[in-house]
Amino acid sequence: MNITAEQKEHFEQQGFVIINDLLNIEQTEQIIERCDRLFHTQFETGIYPDEWYGRPGPSQPNATRQMTGLWRCDRTLASFTLSSAIAHLNATLMGWTSARYGLDTFWAKPPDAPSLYFHRNSTYTSAIDPAIAPTCWIALNDTTLENSPLEIVPKSHLWHTAKRKIRFLHAPPEDYRIPLWQAASEANLPDPTIVPIELSAGSAIVLHGNLWHGSGKNNSPTKTRQSLSITTLNGQAKYQPPGSGNGYIFDRYRMFNSLDLHESYYPILWQENSYRTPFLQDYCQDALAADSTFADSASTAIRS
Amino acid sequence: MNAVQTKAPLVSAEEIEQFRKDGFLVVENLFSQAQIDGLLARFDSLYAGEFETGIFPDEWHWNPYTGCVEVAGQMTGVWRCDRTLASIVMSETAGQIAATLEGWTGTRLLTDGLWQKPPKAKETTLHQDSMYINSHTPVGETTTCWVALSNAFPGASTIEYVPGSHRWPRSGAVPEFHNKNKSYLSQMEAAAKQAGNEDPQVVQMKLEPGSCVFHHGNIWHGSGKNIMDVVRRSLVIIHVPADSKFQTADAYIPGGYIAAKYRRHGDDTMDESFFPIVWREDGYRTPFLDSYHS
Numbered sequence: 001m002n003i004t005a006e007q008k009e010h011f012e013q014q015g016f017v018i019i020n021d022l023l024n025i026e027q028t029e030q031i032i033e034r035c036d037r038l039f040h041t042q043f044e045t046g047i048y049p050d051e052w053y054g055r056p057g058p059s060q061p062n063a064t065r066q067m068t069g070l071w072r073c074d075r076t077l078a079s080f081t082l083s084s085a086i087a088h089l090n091a092t093l094m095g096w097t098s099a100r101y102g103l104d105t106f107w108a109k110p111p112d113a114p115s116l117y118f119h120r121n122s123t124y125t126s127a128i129d130p131a132i133a134p135t136c137w138i139a140l141n142d143t144t145l146e147n148s149p150l151e152i153v154p155k156s157h158l159w160h161t162a163k164r165k166i167r168f169l170h171a172p173p174e175d176y177r178i179p180l181w182q183a184a185s186e187a188n189l190p191d192p193t194i195v196p197i198e199l200s201a202g203s204a205i206v207l208h209g210n211l212w213h214g215s216g217k218n219n220s221p222t223k224t225r226q227s228l229s230i231t232t233l234n235g236q237a238k239y240q241p242p243g244s245g246n247g248y249i250f251d252r253y254r255m256f257n258s259l260d261l262h263e264s265y266y267p268i269l270w271q272e273n274s275y276r277t278p279f280l281q282d283y284c285q286d287a288l289a290a291d292s293t294f295a296d297s298a299s300t301a302i303r304s
Numbered sequence: 305m306n307a308v309q310t311k312a313p314l315v316s317a318e319e320i321e322q323f324r325k326d327g328f329l330v331v332e333n334l335f336s337q338a339q340i341d342g343l344l345a346r347f348d349s350l351y352a353g354e355f356e357t358g359i360f361p362d363e364w365h366w367n368p369y370t371g372c373v374e375v376a377g378q379m380t381g382v383w384r385c386d387r388t389l390a391s392i393v394m395s396e397t398a399g400q401i402a403a404t405l406e407g408w409t410g411t412r413l414l415t416d417g418l419w420q421k422p423p424k425a426k427e428t429t430l431h432q433d434s435m436y437i438n439s440h441t442p443v444g445e446t447t448t449c450w451v452a453l454s455n456a457f458p459g460a461s462t463i464e465y466v467p468g469s470h471r472w473p474r475s476g477a478v479p480e481f482h483n484k485n486k487s488y489l490s491q492m493e494a495a496a497k498q499a500g501n502e503d504p505q506v507v508q509m510k511l512e513p514g515s516c517v518f519h520h521g522n523i524w525h526g527s528g529k530n531i532m533d534v535v536r537r538s539l540v541i542i543h544v545p546a547d548s549k550f551q552t553a554d555a556y557i558p559g560g561y562i563a564a565k566y567r568r569h570g571d572d573t574m575d576e577s578f579f580p581i582v583w584r585e586d587g588y589r590t591p592f593l594d595s596y597h598s
Contacts, residue, residue, distance in 0.1 A: 046477075046559030048363065055365055058377075063370035072556070072565055114370075127358075168353035171369040247359035252384055253566070256577040256592050264568040279569040283555040 003092045011093045015157035015211035019089070019136075023202040027080070027287065028140045031228055034076045035106040039065060043073040050249045053170055054108070064116065064170050065108040068249065071101070071284075079287035081230050082280060086288065087269035090134040090232035093206055097272040098235020100261065102133050103249070109148045109218045109225045115176035117169045118151075118214035121231060124166060125209060126245030127254075128261075129238050132209040133231050139199035140226040147225040148218035149196040150205065153180065157210035159187035166246045169214075180212050235268050237261055314401050323405045327470030327523035331401060335392055335514040340453055342388050347453070347537060350418065351377055355385040362415065362562045374424040380562060382418050387596060389418070392451070393541050394593050398516075399583030402447040402543040405518055410546025410584030412574065414446065414563055417540040421461040421530045427488035430466070430506075430526035431478040433542065437521060439557045439564040440548040440574065444474060446521035447544075452511035453537035461530035463517060463538070464508040466492060470520035472499035477559065492524040546581045548574055 011017040023031075038049065039056060050069030053059070071078035080086075081104035091099035102125060109116075125133045143149045161183045172178075177194070184192045192212075197205055207213060209231075218225060238259040239250070247254075253265040267277035280286075315329070323329040346356075352368055355361075362381030371377070383390040399411035414437060421428075434444040456462035475495045487493075489506065496504040508528070509517055519525060530536060549572040550564070551557055557564040566578040580590035 045556050046561065047556060047564050048562050050362075050565075051360060052363070052365070053367070053370065058366050058372060058375045059370050060372055069565075166358060168367070168369065170367075173369075245358075247355075247357055247384075249360055251357070251359045252362070252381070252578075254577070255575060262568060264571075265566075279555060 003089065008093055011206065011208065014154045015208040016152055016154065017093065017206050018197070018199070019204045019206065020200070021202055022136075022138055022204040025201060028138075028201050031077065031080060032140050032226055034074050035067065035070070035108075035226075038067055038070065038073055038106075044075060045073055047072045049073050050252075062110055062112040062114070064113045065110075066105060066170070068103055068105040070104045070106060075284040077104070078284040080228070082267065082269055082284060083286050083288040084270045084276060086136050086230050087232050090136055090206060090230070091235070091270060094132075094134055094234070096234050098268060099270045100233040100235045100237060100266050100268050102128075102231035102233040102266070103229070104231070105229045107227045107229065109215070111218055111220055111222060111224065113148060113218040114171040115217050116215045117167060117172050117176050118180035118212050119167070119169060120164075120210050120212055121207065122209040123164050123246060124248050125231070125233070125250070126163065127240055127247050127250040128233055128245070129240045130234055131240070131245060133233050134209060135207045135229050135231040136204050137207060137227055137229045138204040139201055140228055141201045141224070143197070143199045143225055143227070144223075145196055145198060147220040147223040148215045149198055149225070150227075151194050151196050151214055151216065152205075152207070153192045153194055153212040156183070156192065156212040157208040159183060159189070159210075161186040166248060176214050176216065180214065183212060232269070233261070233266065235271055313404065314397060315404050320405055323518065323520070326465075326467040328465050328467070328517050328519040329405060330509070330511070330515065330517050332512070332515040334398060334516045335395070335451060337514060339392055340513045343392060343539070344453060344537070346386055346388050347418070347420070350379065350382060350386060350389075351420070356387060357385055359384040361385050374422055376425045376428065377420040379418040381415050383413070383416050389416070389539070390596060392539065394580065394582050395541070396583045396589065398449050398541055399543060401518060402449065403583060403585070406445070406447055406545070408545040410581055410588070411543045412546045412548055412579050412581050414542040414544045414579060416542065419536075419538045419540070421527065421536040423530055423533050423535070425461060425530045427529050428461075428526045429478050429488045430492035430524045432474060432522050432524055434474055434521040435477040436561045437542065437544070437563065439550055439560045439567065440544055441551055442545065442548070443551070444521055445545055445548070446542060448519050448521070449516050449541040449543070450519065451516040451539040451541065452513050453539055454513055454535065456509060456511040456536060456538065458508040458510065459528075460532040460534050461527045461536045462509050462511070463525060463527055464506050465519065466496070466504045466506055466524040469496070469504065470523040472496070472501075472522070472524070474522055488526055488528070492526075495524065543582070544579075546584050550574060
């Protein structure tokens with residue numbers, strides 16, 4: 001995937017870049033259909049995800065659905081979330097020569113879904129060195145001002161603020177922007193500009209790991225907002241020493257007396273020298289590798 | 305630090321025989337009231353997502369923010385989240401009892417589970433643990449220690465068993481534990497019929513906090529609706545033999561549930577980082593445990 005110098009500069013300065021038409025409608029519909037199966041406990045591999053909220057039945061009907069660790073549950077989804085192209089895209093924006101799986105998450109906000117706290121993704125990857133990891137957030141259906149668009153604060157990735165503990169993001173009992181106000185105050189920027197991101201289905205925004213973002217309530221009476229986010233680690237990443245950072249999901253896979261991220265848990269998805277973790281070839285296809293038009297058709301637009 | 309070997313047998317020959325016959329055995333007061341109180345003090349915080357170590361559990365079904373009332377809560381792999389809980393889950397004594405009942409030379413922790421069933425919570429479908437714990441060899445060998453954290457008694461969704469059902473053939477996985485339209489007994493009854501048992505009997509257990517039941521991996525068990533005005537809380541500790549390996553597999557182990565996530569490709573080792581050995585007859589115990597939860 002070709003990223004222009006202007007796009008990279010925009011990402012570095014603003015903390016995000018928008019990629020139009022990263023996936024086509026057939027692909028977004030396929031992802032939605034496979035994720036729907038997972039939420040009904042139909043796991044192709046029989047392996048369960050790393051994180052799962054909004055399970056039908058035990059959860060309130062308007063609860064936000066979130067599932068992380070999709071790749072182990074379903075190999076069709078793995079073909080997207082472990083794709084070389086998206087890892088390459090994320091890595092290129094960060095200036096990395098190698099990219100490793102970090103997190104893959106499906107989000108669905110049904111009508112009346114509650115807000116989601118503002119946060120930095122780096123809070124969740126802080127057990128990793130380097131902790132800053134980009135996330136490619138792909139709209140799976142049209143995301144409008146009405147149906148809970150992603151809200152970002154451009155340039156907030158440059159704020160110097162204290163490290164934070166993980167908080168549960170869903171259905172905050174207070175204003176979902178409170179963590180943002182606190183961080184902005186720390187950064188001496190008390191009136192940050194929040195920008196809602198409207199995206200057509202298949203288009204994406206790549207977020208810097210330190211960019212503040214969140215989302216409000218879904219005010220649409222009928223439209224669920226669904227998205228797929230793919231977080232990429234630096235291929236050379238290690239664990240921080242034990243006890244550093246927030247363990248979240250990452251520390252579950254930490255091997256005793258080792259700082260290595262094992263490729264079975266965190267496979268290398270793209271590398272400048274074409275290396276890719278070998279087992280991936282047996283496990284799943286690369287949904288975007290064979291799409292020769294992918295790089296050419298991924299028109300890009302930059303918003304500021 | 306290596307374990308101190310217990311000299312006196314923890315379970316008698318009669319109890320071992322009873323376990324083999326029924327598929328379960330009650331062990332009273334395995335954990336002290338102080339241990340249980342320590343865990344109960346963390347219970348609601350864990351469901352609210354306040355994890356002492358900052359590590360999230362493998363499963364977390366139900367939270368107070370988006371969960372419906374009157375619905376069961378289930379968490380799995382909680383030992384990494386909280387060291388107070390880990391100190392109970394990693395119990396050497398529980399591991400030794402499991403090994404003694406099963407005839408193993410040592411015991412490895414597979415995972416744990418933290419459950420709550422509030423008033424009016426629905427039934428938990430009767431199932432066999434081995435339906436979900438089949439990533440390792442020897443295939444299907446697993447034992448669960450079900451620990452009452454509150455008074456467990458009939459009517460309050462206490463654990464219930466079908467004595468002797470561990471000798472029936474292993475069935476396919478029950479698709480949904482928590483909410484379903486069929487009777488929570490129906491899949492057990494179908495398995496009973498296949499085993500030639502037309503009238504399977506279900507026994508509901510009565511246990512005080514800190515007491516527990518060890519049950520065989522193949523026994524049919526579950527719990528009824530909670531029709532009492534109490535919250536049933538329990539902890540499960542799931543063991544496999546210390547010398548267990550992952551099954552040989554290509555890209556993944558079908559039906560690997562949670563354990564298979566920790567398998568490394570091309571390697572059948574069950575790494576002690578994820579599946580520590582809690583007791584072994586030669587005194588070995590996974591070294592990091594004693595510093596982890598002390």
